[in-house]
Amino acid sequence: DARVTQTPRHKVTEMGQEVTMRCQPILGHNTVFWYRQTMMQGLELLAYFRNRAPLDDSGMPKDRFSAEMPDATLATLKIQPSEPRDSAVYFCASGSSSSHEQYFGPGTRLTVT
Amino acid sequence: GEDVEQSLFLSVREGDSSVINCTYTDSSSTYLYWYKQEPGAGLQLLTYIFSNMDMKQDQRLTVLLNKKDKHLSLRIADTQTGDSAIYFCAESMNSNYQLIWGAGTKLIIKP
Numbered sequence: 001d002a003r004v005t006q007t008p009r010h011k012v013t014e015m016g017q018e019v020t021m022r023c024q025p026i027l028g029h030n031t032v033f034w035y036r037q038t039m040m041q042g043l044e045l046l047a048y049f050r051n052r053a054p055l056d057d058s059g060m061p062k063d064r065f066s067a068e069m070p071d072a073t074l075a076t077l078k079i080q081p082s083e084p085r086d087s088a089v090y091f092c093a094s095g096s097s098s099s100h101e102q103y104f105g106p107g108t109r110l111t112v113t
Numbered sequence: 114g115e116d117v118e119q120s121l122f123l124s125v126r127e128g129d130s131s132v133i134n135c136t137y138t139d140s141s142s143t144y145l146y147w148y149k150q151e152p153g154a155g156l157q158l159l160t161y162i163f164s165n166m167d168m169k170q171d172q173r174l175t176v177l178l179n180k181k182d183k184h185l186s187l188r189i190a191d192t193q194t195g196d197s198a199i200y201f202c203a204e205s206m207n208s209n210y211q212l213i214w215g216a217g218t219k220l221i222i223k224p
Contacts, residue, residue: 042216100144104155
């Protein structure tokens with residue numbers, strides 16, 4: 001059955017290193033969302049793409065975070081340089097602009113030491 | 114501004130009904146959603162209700178919407194251990210596919 005996939009599922013890295021998280025949206029979906037989930041802040045929207053174009057990335061720290069969609073089957077979220085406060089679970093979700101539902105991936109658990 | 118509020122925890126006995134509540138502030142919301150997150154997993158859409166409805170039932174789930182009070186509830190009948198999860202309430206507007214999320218309610222099942 002169709003699912004959103006995310007890689008890696010877990011990532012442990014040292015402060016200052018670059019981190020790249022990948023997401024494959026469900027085939028045919030044209031909206032992609034990146035979320036960050038922490039105990040303290042809950043679920044935060046980082047970026048939102050429609051038809052591969054970023055429509056809203058106001059939730060993302062611009063100095064170190066970047067989000068792209070090189071093609072319709074791949075969305076990436078990069079952190080450079082990473083900091084301990086970036087430790088969180090990062091979720092990708094996809095949807096269709098003809099529907100209002102979002103389908104979540106399993107998440108990438110990032111730990112920055 | 115837009116805001117969605119939920120209690121952080123709810124504890125119920127197995128077999129009882131669970132009622133998870135949510136309040137929202139944006140009266141122009143078109144859809145209201147309930148998502149479920151099991152430990153270590155992503156969020157999964159459970160059910161949603163269109164703003165011109167006041168009730169929706171789907172097997173053990175009943176969603177009630179009070180537009181006047183901007184109150185949404187999710188009732189789970191015959192709560193089972195598999196219902197242990199965090200339940201998120203969310204709202205969206207027709208012209209905007211972004212969702213405004215509540216903080217989530219952790220449902221704890223007592224044997």
